[in-house]
Amino acid sequence: MTGQDAPVRMQGRIVVVTGGARGIGRAIVDRLAAEGATVVIGDLTDPGEVGAGLDVAGHREWVPLDVTDEISVLEFAESVQAGHGGVDVLVNNAGIMDTRSILDETVADWDLTMAVNLRGPFLMVKHLLPLMDGRGSPSIINIGSIEGLAANALHAAYATSKAGIHGLTRALAVDLGPMGIRVNAIAPGWIDTDLNRGYVDRHPNRETTMAELASLHPVGRIGDPADIAATALWLASADAGFVTGQVVTVDGGRMTRLPIPASLADDA
Numbered sequence: 207m208t209g210q211d212a213p214v215r216m217q218g219r220i221v222v223v224t225g226g227a228r229g230i231g232r233a234i235v236d237r238l239a240a241e242g243a244t245v246v247i248g249d250l251t252d253p254g255e256v257g258a259g260l261d262v263a264g265h266r267e268w269v270p271l272d273v274t275d276e277i278s279v280l281e282f283a284e285s286v287q288a289g290h291g292g293v294d295v296l297v298n299n300a301g302i303m304d305t306r307s308i309l310d311e312t313v314a315d316w317d318l319t320m321a322v323n324l325r326g327p328f329l330m331v332k333h334l335l336p337l338m339d340g341r342g343s344p345s346i347i348n349i350g351s352i353e354g355l356a357a358n359a360l361h362a363a364y365a366t367s368k369a370g371i372h373g374l375t376r377a378l379a380v381d382l383g384p385m386g387i388r389v390n391a392i393a394p395g396w397i398d399t400d401l402n403r404g405y406v407d408r409h410p411n412r413e414t415t416m417a418e419l420a421s422l423h424p425v426g427r428i429g430d431p432a433d434i435a436a437t438a439l440w441l442a443s444a445d446a447g448f449v450t451g452q453v454v455t456v457d458g459g460r461m462t463r464l465p466i467p468a469s470l471a472d473d474a
């Protein structure tokens with residue numbers, strides 16, 4: 207098969223990706239566009255300022271969006287409706303991570319994490335739902351986290367918001383199923399993006415930290431944004447037509463490996 211007649215799974219479909227300027231969102235944008243989708247990136251930031259421009263294969267555009275702000279979401283929805291006439295796939299990816307003790311956490315810190323990570327997906331679904339009406343097999347993909355299943359230290363707000371996204375996913379799958387809309391979440395493990403690069407860079411020996419991180423994963427490496435994009439493509443495609451209400455963990459097996467004392471590790 208030549209590149210020209212290779213199958214494209216998202217031909218003619220309109221996709222919205224929040225937080226798609228960089229990181230995991232950007233990888234989802236690029237993968238779905240490469241599969242034929244027209245992708246609208248909703249982000250605070252112009253993707254051209256933080257990474258490669260939008261000039262490679264596929265149709266991609268940026269519409270400014272703050273997912274925490276209902277007016278911004280409404281204006282975004284109007285723009286997508288005017289430009290494309292509807293939405294087939296919504297990927298709620300925009301998220302922030304808040305690392306501090308509960309004693310240091312202010313109400314404003316807590317509310318900001320909830321506003322981006324939880325209110326944002328709620329507003330996006332609420333105001334883009336009318337754009338999904340009458341489309342062929344629409345679906346919603348929420349980016350949750352393994353921290354919605356377990357927690358790192360000092361992540362009370364973040365882990366709570368991600369557990370909330372998993373709950374929202376299940377609730378919406380039940381409510382929107384009768385309208386023909388599938389709703390799933392991806393729970394990524396440790397993915398190499400700016401979000402946690404800064405976290406690693408705070409430690410003096412980056413190489414050692416990265417090697418230790420890799421060793422936590424049965425597959426022997428941390429994740430790449432492309433790993434999450436591949437799962438998003440599957441969930442958006444007809445191949446996942448009977449899959450809804452699921453949280454798909456994509457973590458290189460990290461959550462599956464039971465911890466054992468270091469002194470016994472050689473026997474494993």
Ligand code: NDP
Nearest residue numbers: 225229230250251272273299300301351394396397399401
């Ligand atoms: P990045 O920080 O690399 O990218 C996040 C993007 O979201 C940025 O472009 C950011 O814009 C945008 N964004 C932030 N706030 C808003 C907002 N209010 N409205 C619109 N866009 C906004 O993060 P990642 O790619 O690493 O993470 C993406 C998602 O994956 C998040 O939900 C995160 O929680 C989740 N995740 C990530 C993991 C990882 O290991 N990286 C692991 C598990 C889950 P700006 O640059 O202007 O702030």
